[in-house]
Amino acid sequence: MSARLLDGTAVAAQIRAEVGPRVAAFAARARRPPGLGIVLVGDNPASETYIAGKVKAAAGVGLRIDLERLPATASLAQLLGIVERLNGSDVYDGILVQSPLPEAMGAGAERRVFDVIHPAKDVDGFHPINVGRLMQNRATLIACTPSGIMELLERSQIAIAGTRAVVIGRSDIVGKPTAILLLHRHATVTMCHSRTPDLPAIAREADLLVAAIGRPAFVTPAFIKGGATVVDVGITRLTDRAQVERIVGAGSKRLQDFERRGSVVIGDVHPSVAEVAGALTPVPGGVGPLTVAMLLKNTVTAAEERFKARGR
Amino acid sequence: MSARLLDGTAVAAQIRAEVGPRVAAFAARARRPPGLGIVLVGDNPASETYIAGKVKAAAGVGLRIDLERLPATASLAQLLGIVERLNGSDVYDGILVQSPLPEAMGAGAERRVFDVIHPAKDVDGFHPINVGRLMQNRATLIACTPSGIMELLERSQIAIAGTRAVVIGRSDIVGKPTAILLLHRHATVTMCHSRTPDLPAIAREADLLVAAIGRPAFVTPAFIKGGATVVDVGITRLTDRAQVERIVGAGSKRLQDFERRGSVVIGDVHPSVAEVAGALTPVPGGVGPLTVAMLLKNTVTAAEERFKARGR
Numbered sequence: 001m002s003a004r005l006l007d008g009t010a011v012a013a014q015i016r017a018e019v020g021p022r023v024a025a026f027a028a029r030a031r032r033p034p035g036l037g038i039v040l041v042g043d044n045p046a047s048e049t050y051i052a053g054k055v056k057a058a059a060g061v062g063l064r065i066d067l068e069r070l071p072a073t074a075s076l077a078q079l080l081g082i083v084e085r086l087n088g089s090d091v092y093d094g095i096l097v098q099s100p101l102p103e104a105m106g107a108g109a110e111r112r113v114f115d116v117i118h119p120a121k122d123v124d125g126f127h128p129i130n131v132g133r134l135m136q137n138r139a140t141l142i143a144c145t146p147s148g149i150m151e152l153l154e155r156s157q158i159a160i161a162g163t164r165a166v167v168i169g170r171s172d173i174v175g176k177p178t179a180i181l182l183l184h185r186h187a188t189v190t191m192c193h194s195r196t197p198d199l200p201a202i203a204r205e206a207d208l209l210v211a212a213i214g215r216p217a218f219v220t221p222a223f224i225k226g227g228a229t230v231v232d233v234g235i236t237r238l239t240d241r242a243q244v245e246r247i248v249g250a251g252s253k254r255l256q257d258f259e260r261r262g263s264v265v266i267g268d269v270h271p272s273v274a275e276v277a278g279a280l281t282p283v284p285g286g287v288g289p290l291t292v293a294m295l296l297k298n299t300v301t302a303a304e305e306r307f308k309a310r311g312r
Numbered sequence: 313m314s315a316r317l318l319d320g321t322a323v324a325a326q327i328r329a330e331v332g333p334r335v336a337a338f339a340a341r342a343r344r345p346p347g348l349g350i351v352l353v354g355d356n357p358a359s360e361t362y363i364a365g366k367v368k369a370a371a372g373v374g375l376r377i378d379l380e381r382l383p384a385t386a387s388l389a390q391l392l393g394i395v396e397r398l399n400g401s402d403v404y405d406g407i408l409v410q411s412p413l414p415e416a417m418g419a420g421a422e423r424r425v426f427d428v429i430h431p432a433k434d435v436d437g438f439h440p441i442n443v444g445r446l447m448q449n450r451a452t453l454i455a456c457t458p459s460g461i462m463e464l465l466e467r468s469q470i471a472i473a474g475t476r477a478v479v480i481g482r483s484d485i486v487g488k489p490t491a492i493l494l495l496h497r498h499a500t501v502t503m504c505h506s507r508t509p510d511l512p513a514i515a516r517e518a519d520l521l522v523a524a525i526g527r528p529a530f531v532t533p534a535f536i537k538g539g540a541t542v543v544d545v546g547i548t549r550l551t552d553r554a555q556v557e558r559i560v561g562a563g564s565k566r567l568q569d570f571e572r573r574g575s576v577v578i579g580d581v582h583p584s585v586a587e588v589a590g591a592l593t594p595v596p597g598g599v600g601p602l603t604v605a606m607l608l609k610n611t612v613t614a615a616e617e618r619f620k621a622r623g624r
Binding site for chain 2 (some may be wrong): 111127128129130131132133134135136137138161162166170172176177179180183186188189190191192193195196197202
């Protein structure tokens with residue numbers, strides 16, 4: 001194992017430590033803390049876990065965070081009504097509707113909800129006007145995972161300008177915005193996906209490889225140029241012991257974790273990549289903690305911007 | 313000379329022929345033609361030429377087109393006032409403020425103006441919300457040059473899905489949106505720029521190369537994989553005889569053009585690329601005519617969408 005591990009937990013703690021004084025300063029000026037309203041529809045267990053992490057982190061930096069729950073049977077109209085109320089409330093600077101929404105709400109429900117969140121409160125950075133500003137390199141609220149990746153790379157002194165970066169995955173939430181952020185930092189960026197022929201050969205051109213496809217252990221050493229930096233965005237929870245053992249190896253510490261808990265979270269990058277990469281974000285403890293930290297940072301930024309916009 | 317020339321003039325004529333009946337159908341329903349309001353500030357000669365081309369093309373398909381002129385000394389506030397009036401007018405479905413604005417208007421003036429144009433009338437596709445929708449693959453109004461490139465490629469039966477595409481240039485107007493459109497059509501896309509090391513080697517990976525940098529004859533055969541499709545977005549007017557002769561060759565037809573007119577428009581792609589490329593968009597007569605045709609198409613689309621939105 002040779003790759004340097006990029007410690008997302010430590011960088012996230014740095015960011016939280018910077019957010020804390022901004023929260024306090026805002027609260028002193030505005031006579032209220034920055035507020036984040038979270039809406040959770042249904043009872044997806046993964047969503048419950050994410051939300052719990054967000055609530056704990058927000059409380060740790062002094063943000064107000066309120067969780068509104070709707071049953072899985074709620075209508076889209078009910079959800080939109082809550083969003084409109086949060087839009088209109090002065091208590092909330094940020095609004096987050098936890099994804100995924102129940103399928104029963106209909107195809108396109110998420111898009112409709114994200115379009116309705118006021119752009120100034122859009123701490124997830126999913127509203128098209130915020131996506132457009134990102135593309136134009138003038139965004140204030142950027143999706144948390146892409147911006148978290150940038151923070152992790154920059155604070156780990158990983159060079160970006162002048163490098164070749166390859167992003168595998170073209171989602172709206174991670175792949176495309178990450179590619180654009182790397183481009184703005186002067187990387188030469190290749191965007192790959194499921195229809196890219198000879199993906200390992202293209203990935204091997206990368207000084208900086210970002211894997212964001214949600215396929216556990218998909219990226220093997222055959223994808224890696226020796227010494228490259230590898231960012232693993234995948235977080236797939238596996239419960240099949242044979243599959244886990246195939247990936248993490250018999251007798252490994254991660255297999256012991258699996259035995260204890262009955263499941264384990266595996267990234268898009270195979271553990272053996274650590275033997276050829278120069279630097280690697282672990283799963284867990286890599287990109288994940290940054291996503292939560294950037295949500296806190298976006299919330300205090302949104303609060304500051306809203307306060308400034310009123311000239312108070 | 314072996315490359316097949318992609319005839320932008322012919323494809324633009326096809327598109328205009330499709331727009332004409334849509335204009336007529338709209339006019340019959342709405343009892344007025346779709347309207348395009350153009351604002352020209354100052355007297356940049358290149359802008360005058362572009363506007364004349366747009367006015368002629370719009371008239372040819374039955375669009376109403378009105379040109380408002382402001383002197384080069386006009387203030388940003390005056391210009392914004394005109395845009396607001398056009399936003400509020402029911403006569404205009406599309407609004408175009410010709411770029412570049414006079415420098416005296418201040419840095420950031422263009423951005424402020426483009427942000428104020430109503431997204432539903434933003435036939436240039438420069439408003440951030442339209443850029444965001446493009447990024448999310450659900451745009452109706454897309455910047456005319458990128459969407460024109462797609463039309464030219466598709467109507468010329470150039471394969472995009474599964475190819476490797478390289479875009480040189482990362483402007484908001486051409487480079488970045490073209491890369492995203494190619495990605496959505498399932499190309500594997502590399503975005504290059506002035507800080508890309510060993511650009512010719514990367515360009516040679518391309519089955520489809522788009523040059524959008526504004527540097528005349530910059531792309532030489534050393535950038536080209538044999539048989540690749542090359543899209544030349546550059547249009548630089550050269551007036552230096554020695555420079556022109558170096559590029560187009562002594563005794564060439566283009567040098568004769570230069571002798572007659574005193575200037576000639578040169579693309580980003582060197583003429584000798586025609587000897588190695590499989591297909592090539594000429595300059596002039598390649599991408600340029602598409603840009604104008606897509607403006608007409610966007611205007612009638614905007615008119616139809618606005619009409620639909622009112623449920624009339």
